[in-house]
Amino acid sequence: MRATVMYGAGDVRIENVPDPSIIERTDAIMRVVRACICGSDLWPYTSMAPSETGQSMGHEAVGVVEDIGADVRTVKPGDVVVMPFAFSDGTCEFCHKGLQTACVHVGFFGNNGINGAQAEALRIPLADGTLFRLPVGEEDALMPSLLTLSDVMGTGHHAALAAKVAPGKSVAVVGDGAVGLCGVIAAKRLGAEQIIIMGRHADRIALAKEFGATDIVSERGAEAVARVKVLTGGYGVHSVLECVGLDQSVETAIAIARPGGAVGRVGVPQHEAIPSARPSFYGNITIGGGPAPVRAYIDELLLDVLEGRIDPGRVFDRVIGLDEVPDGYRAMNDREAIKVMVNPS
């Protein structure tokens, strides 16, 4: 079968690789119906050291179960399923608490020898704990939004929860990528009154406004902070969704939170230390977040997708086949596309 392998910064290839097969009795084999390219895939795309063996890519997908191991109970061949970006056993104490990304058996697709989803098919470890069966066919019109439940919509929701978004609160979203845009949806869905999107790409800003953003801040650094203060009566926002992961974005996130406010981090940190130890301390600002347990959120978010209350699939503004995946990386990295969906068939 064909799959995406990255060999270094800017070097993404589509290759023929062995078909996946059941290894453990808890595995399933999933044919990929739709996959996509993630903003976090752009970190290796711009920085990965050359590798002879390469890195299998992709961690977001909706697919159809093709085969299951002897111990799999909750999905069967033919089921249409969401594949969260992390696999988890569904039985440990962290899974029971809804923090599947800290499962004692957790793993991440496209990492540490586990194949990625920008491929025709892949092996799903711990299928019972990982896959979520969908009540739709594989060509359902809602497929783009259902696909976001594998990562970006759940991640935006996680940022909003970590930032303690609640009815009537003021919210700022740092980053106008797909996660930031889903963060706008999540903030609105949780009842935020004011939602400030911080970004500077016209297409993304336009979508953010349709998703519910009430204010736009296109400045950066100190000017962005000053602008948010002006928009919030001088104090800053109650909740900040940090959807970038850079030193400056986290510094800005902390600076625009009002005293007693909270920052929800979902941008994968590209730094060793969290900046602004003193401002965050003196402001009693809570810093939370991390890899989103999207598996835990599917139940709740799926209902809103199925009933049309949210439409996060609109973050996809390009659909490509597998062969075009290398150009899809380039397009996202050049900010030519917000998020690229891959149809491997």
Place this chain on the structure above:
Amino acid sequence: MRATVMYGAGDVRIENVPDPSIIERTDAIMRVVRACICGSDLWPYTSMAPSETGQSMGHEAVGVVEDIGADVRTVKPGDVVVMPFAFSDGTCEFCHKGLQTACVHVGFFGNNGINGAQAEALRIPLADGTLFRLPVGEEDALMPSLLTLSDVMGTGHHAALAAKVAPGKSVAVVGDGAVGLCGVIAAKRLGAEQIIIMGRHADRIALAKEFGATDIVSERGAEAVARVKVLTGGYGVHSVLECVGLDQSVETAIAIARPGGAVGRVGVPQHEAIPSARPSFYGNITIGGGPAPVRAYIDELLLDVLEGRIDPGRVFDRVIGLDEVPDGYRAMNDREAIKVMVNPS
């Protein structure tokens, strides 16, 4: 009157200074009944650059109101009161939410030209919002515990809240100073099942055990982390109270928190950036805390002091007069005393 002035690292002097007087109509003048030396006073004691004008010291006190400005309504001469380490107006939106340390008119005693409490008397700005009237006389036997409501007991309680301590949880307290010891009291009071005190001073550890600590970890760094993991089934604790403020202590605090756990910071940060950006992210560990709004907590904690359920005043193991304050700093800095109480009369 006599007051404590610090002129540089190790240079603490008792001097004659002008008596305080009403400046604003919202001021009160308070005679100090008991003050004390704070762990945070040891930061300038070990690092302050030489100063010609000096720094007025002390931010914790119980006193008697001697005079009030024309607009003061809630306290009157003769009232015995707790003076929280910060003054606040009691009327702004942050005060109403119980975050008086972010009051729009906040100030800190012994800072920015506001006199300190290691003195015979001092001016209290915003007396109505700041002072808390006590239902006892000035020689009440509970005075040591009442004095802790001005800072360390409220600060330990704040750390416990920020660390999300709750019934049945496992807790670690990093730092065995007076705040850490009060953190043990706070954790037990909030129902923690396991309370690990991390420290290595025999007298403090003994007191921690009497306050409710169930386990002692005297190792540091990686060894301390390993030991806490052993004590908690391999995962770390739900809640960490960070009562030091150094890079290494915060790094340890994050490392011993279990996935999904929380660190409550009350040690004044001595660093620019919070270490362990990635481990805290990947563990979905929440980092909260800051200057405690002790004014908000007096109501609740006072009842427990008055009814004998908590006895935080036991952190004081030395009582001195004003003239002995310089030696009191030395004794705390040498870890000869846990916390020194000052009786200026």
